[in-house]
Amino acid sequence: MTRPPVVSLTDCADPNALARQSTRIAALFGATPTVLPLGGPDPEGAAALTLLDLLRSTDLIGGPTQPVVVLVNIAPRDGHWPNGVPFCYFRHGHHLVISTLSHRVLAPLVTYLGLTEVHVTDVREVLEAAAAGWAELTPAEIEEMARTQFRSLWYVPLLARWLADGREVPAVPTAVDQIVADDVRVAVVDNFGNCKLDRPAAELPGYDTTKALLVHNRHQGRDVQVRCYDRLPDVPYGEPGITVGSSGVGFAELVVRGGSAAEVFGLNQGDQVFRLIS
Numbered sequence: 001m002t003r004p005p006v007v008s009l010t011d012c013a014d015p016n017a018l019a020r021q022s023t024r025i026a027a028l029f030g031a032t033p034t035v036l037p038l039g040g041p042d043p044e045g046a047a048a049l050t051l052l053d054l055l056r057s058t059d060l061i062g063g064p065t066q067p068v069v070v071l072v073n074i075a076p077r078d079g080h081w082p083n084g085v086p087f088c089y090f091r092h093g094h095h096l097v098i099s100t101l102s103h104r105v106l107a108p109l110v111t112y113l114g115l116t117e118v119h120v121t122d123v124r125e126v127l128e129a130a131a132a133g134w135a136e137l138t139p140a141e142i143e144e145m146a147r148t149q150f151r152s153l154w155y156v157p158l159l160a161r162w163l164a165d166g167r168e169v170p171a172v173p174t175a176v177d178q179i180v181a182d183d184v185r186v187a188v189v190d191n192f193g194n195c196k197l198d199r200p201a202a203e204l205p206g207y208d209t210t211k212a213l214l215v216h217n218r219h220q221g222r223d224v225q226v227r228c229y230d231r232l233p234d235v236p237y238g239e240p241g242i243t244v245g246s247s248g249v250g251f252a253e254l255v256v257r258g259g260s261a262a263e264v265f266g267l268n269q270g271d272q273v274f275r276l277i278s
Contacts, residue, residue, distance in 0.1 A: 042270025193260020
């Protein structure tokens with residue numbers, strides 16, 4: 001049976017970790033996965049936009065698509081869970097997504113893709129069900145995987161394989177909530193230095209292509225007026241602008257045409273961006 005390709009978004013992304021993850025997924029699925037490291041000061045924000053973009057990239061094709069498996073391992077370091085946040089899964093069309101249960105990562109999918117529910121799994125329960133049904137796992141192996149903190153390496157690839165194979169994996173349906181943040185932040189800084197923001201341009205307070213917003217320049221320690229534009233080509237060369245970018249569903253970007261907005265304004269992933277001129 002041909003198994004779907006795997007794309008993994010992870011904040012556990014040093015070379016040693018990437019080698020182990022890639023090898024384990026390849027052994028289970030028969031092909032080398034695409035592993036995308038998400039580091040930086042705000043990996044949850046980057047994962048939220050990247051996951052939305054990844055699923056959106058399967059649209060506008062004009063016909064049926066092939067299934068893809070997406071793994072998301074972005075672990076909140078909040079100490080709330082005794083052995084890490086649980087993993088959940090859901091389907092977007094015929095694509096399978098397995099993710100840490102981060103409401104912040106999933107929130108854009110609720111708002112823009114209509115996600116309402118995920119299936120939350122318990123590591124030990126799933127492993128014991130697999131051992132009783134289809135997997136050759138000893139009690140000692142189950143104990144090792146259930147107790148380890150490194151579940152994205154040992155558990156998640158197995159869960160993905162079993163779900164892709166159509167196995168009946170025990171899980172609890174759980175509603176996911178929409179999160180509406182009061183501030184606008186940089187989700188991703190791309191390789192051009194464009195600052196991809198975490199919401200559509202049309203939802204920015206006061207966004208109008210004939211007006212300007214106040215953006216805080218951290219180098220200068222003051223707020224500066226930045227004009228809004230409909231498209232990147234409309235921004236004058238060498239000038240800053242806020243425009244509709246390539247991510248999300250018309251999500252905004254802070255750009256400097258021909259330069260780096262991140263360098264000009266001293267912005268990093270997770271930074272708050274602007275306030276409306278009164």
